[in-house]
Amino acid sequence: MKHYFTLLLVITLFTACKNDKTTEDNTPTENLVKNEAFSTMLNDFYEEGLKLNPLSATSAGDNRYNNSLPNTLTDAFSKKEKAYYSDFKAKAESYSNSQLNAKQQLSRDILIWDCDINLERFDFNENYTPINQMWTKQLTVGTLASGASSQPFNTVEDYDNWLQRVDQYLEWVASAETKMKAGIDNKHVLPKALIAKVVPQLKTIAETKLEDHLFYTPIKNLPDSFSDQDKTRLTTAYANMVSNKVIPAYTSLYNFMKDDYMAAGRTTSGIDDTPNGKAYYEHQIKLYTTTTMTADQIHNLGLSEVKRILAEMEKIKTQVGYKGDIISFFDFVRNNKDLTPYNTPKQIIDNFNAIHETMKPQIAKLFDVKPKTAFEVRQTEKFREASASAEYNPGSLDGTRPGIFYTPIPDATKYNVFSDEALFLHEAIPGHHYQISLQQEDTELPKFRKTLWYSAYGEGWALYCESLGKELGLYTDPYQYFGMLGMEMHRAIRLVVDTGMHTKGWTREQAIKYSLDHEAESEASIISEIERYMANPGQALSYKIGQLKIMELRAKAEKALGDRFDIAQFHNQVLEPGCVPLALLETKIDQWIEASK
Template sequence: MLKKITFLFIAIATVYSCKQEPKKEESSNVSADFATLLDNYYEDGLRLNPINATTAGDNRYDDVFTNFLSDDFAAKAKTHFEGYKNKLASFSDEDLTESEQMSKAILAWECDINLAEFNYKANLTPIDQMWSPNLFMGQLASGSSAQPFNTVEDYEKWMKRVDGYLEWMSSAEEKMREGMEKGHVLPKSLIKKVLPQLESLTTEDMDTHLFYQPIKNLPDSFTEEEKTALTDAYGSMVKDKVIPAYQKLHDFMKDEYAQMGRESSGIQGEPNGDAYYAHQIKKYTTTNMTAAEIHDLGLSEVARIRSQMEEIKEQVGFEGDLKAFFDFVRNNKELMPYTDPQQVIDNFNAIHDRMKPQIEKLFDVKPKTPFEVRRTEAFREKSASAEYNPGSLDGTRPGIFYAPIPEVTKYNVYSDESLFLHEAIPGHHYQISLTQESEVLPRFRKTLWYSGYGEGWALYSESLGAELGLYTDPYQLFGMLGAEMHRAVRLVVDTGLHYKGWTREEAIQYSLDNEAESEASIISEIERYMANPGQALSYKIGQLKIMELREKAKTTLGDNFDVRQFHNQVLETGCVPLALLEDKINKWIKEKS
């Protein structure tokens, strides 16, 4: 999963230039005006969402945290998208190049989907255990993420940003109180998961407090006076501002809010829940599929993958049914060989080394952005999934694959190869880094994120393991099938929860019956889907579309099909709605035929 915080909407070095869309013809006045429009959209977007700039490596707004819950922000955001939608209408497709036409279509999609968001009350549940801004701010606070801590000014900027963030926290409580009155509240089970996250940041131990960590890594270039001043300032900030804010929010959610928590598990339990879920499906899959269609597709995919799993079960000589085999894999101590978290990290790096000799066969364009594997920070890893955080646009900050290791002796390795392919290479790291390194794409397209495409590519990448010299061990191949099953199950349980009215417990049981994830992991996953309806649908929908397009190209082109060129075609556009990707690949196939 690529970690993108929802309020932003906007992911090993080899010397290759990124082959992108054909160069534009000599710019006409229309092209120049259109380029200016796209650039202005990007710049205005950074001012509207300044953390988006920080994550991209643009440090102009590092001292700002916008209160995304304020009425002022809502008015500005609506004006932003309505204004650019109107400006876009003045450009005719006939006057634009093919690349510009795609940018126009993408920007129109951006404006429409973001304006549609205002029809719902998502801001009345601003905090959850998985997706909300407070979790990402914790990453920034650690001093080891996108927020820079290299100069005295950097340290001072962060303190100003924290002031804005604490204003947001206060607004979050106000919005939740409004939600309590209007029937928009979190399910009780999710509230229970948020509380320890908030409580961990009420500790008065400065050595362990997340927001104090940058002081423990003050650069040697700072003078003693500067170090003393910053140490005092950060101590006061944490003790006098941060801790009280977290304590206040924790107490409110523990007492008043928890009493009002929903008993229902799906978004149907909220007013206008069905319409909101339809919007979420469109936003995350970038299709017009209905919940009913997706549920039926999920059931079909689960049945198909189960039959392949049966073959692996027979191959390893396991006697018993598939559900018993799931339990065997979940609890097989031979698949839990580690005693030190670093061994998990080392294993992922070893997987990368095994792939390197084969990567040229599938990719002739590779990113320059560095890449690292890191353990997920302790404050959030109990509720976190493995995820990828993009490098900076200029390549100075690496792309990072975060692996949660809450209990290393219970860490099961059976799915590590597929996980690396998804989160790292050639999954999110290739897809996002190549987009960011493009010299052709306009800036606003370099930081876009559509789950249907982005997560679809990452899941498609898992299917490339055999071609990359992996999956030679039957358990790792089973891990790949398990990961695909995990995404197929999502189609069933996400629509089950939010469309068919399933309970949390029914969704958990369906997952336990059909996949080999641990019960603890499945519970965390089901609660993730509860917190963000529709997001989990994007993986399988996107994967199936990319696989369909590859098979179509291979069948049509025959001996002229080159998988490396197909991958270039998919990756060079950056994140796009799936319908636009399909149009592009169909045109490429026609040109190559």
């Protein structure tokens, strides 16, 4: 779900919104007919983007490019990508307000921001670190290889498409090794702690026997409708692909990363210890928060939020009758046997589904518009489970593939349930599943906006949804409410430790200790989280920044509208435009408040 969109000039946003009502000749923009040439340009932007990023097409359920996977690490690809963003930015800027209706003006501005942030990205050397333990292509492709994700394995053509795509992917793997060697020469490498997490991931793919190999999984699920001839051919082809292509490629990468790359790995934690790292982190803040906030402002906000939430946690500690201090209470919650009641992954999945059932009678009061896309809860695949967090994978644009809430369960007997209600509200319903599915199902949005992602909006919405638990009939157990506070604390801590590591010289160990001292997550989970922030600087900032803005807007609307305030209508207003920068969202809600008076 990573997209390169941000707010580059907040002033531009407000100016654009003010100008939406009339054109240069004072014609109300809502009275303008849709400019078809502009709509065609938007569609071209989307279609050309799919050719550059065919994994995005596959994820959206568009199967036209399922056999394609360009090597994004080559100079030729970078040149093509730069030309794409430069050309479409110029095309978008060639249209004025007088030529577009209000909705098209918004789409134009968003497209320009998209192009700007992507062009800015080329100022940095992201390709020197193409692989990490959390976010990068080898994990995406591994998920596709399992046959349980968006890459279809229903027809003979599907199976042949994957063979072609894997060949191209292995070119990327070879280039990744080359880029990381160049990164060593340029002192732009991963921290050793992250390398240590990637190495076992690669080892699994390099050393697993054919019959149990992840990339061989589709052969175990060959459709009965295939002819015997096709089954034999594909079985032979996949065995060759795994044994003679995938395993040798991963063996080479594994040996390089565990030896030469590990030796060259950084002992520091922050991105500011890489060439041009300070400027890169500023770029990441803009990308992920859609604001012009500084690292210091965010760090201080985090400290303030941690203090506030800690006071609320003290109340729960008192309510349950615990006599020790808050840090020992964290340990008590972590190790409370009553909060680890399960023996199998199925029991954990069933509990999430039961949470959904509990919510259903109340959810209609808060949301009168619901998505059509189906929804499922699944356990995270074993090959990536050890380093994974709970996450949501969107359904396909046509609704044929459900939205999926993945939860890692490395050991069901140690799985602590204290935050499961808040987790479901965030990752599933009404969090990511409602927001993303409604955006994808909106027939009035141009295609490129259906899959648009601003992390501050999307993650901010999901974190806001955690606060709706009591209104949805949840949090009757004080430990589940404490779990909600814990998840909010987790996001507040992120503001402190992410900026701490990337701008203030904090070590991985300092960040881990700060987290352990302020939240009840397990040490293993906290370590995984801190290393996540090291792998993708700035992303963790988006949640709290977005949540606070949405909560602020709700409070403003409740105060201004009084008895006229309708929570379902407020949610409609927040969700209706799909992902937008926070300044645009604020302007939209302000206009709705005035109209509702």
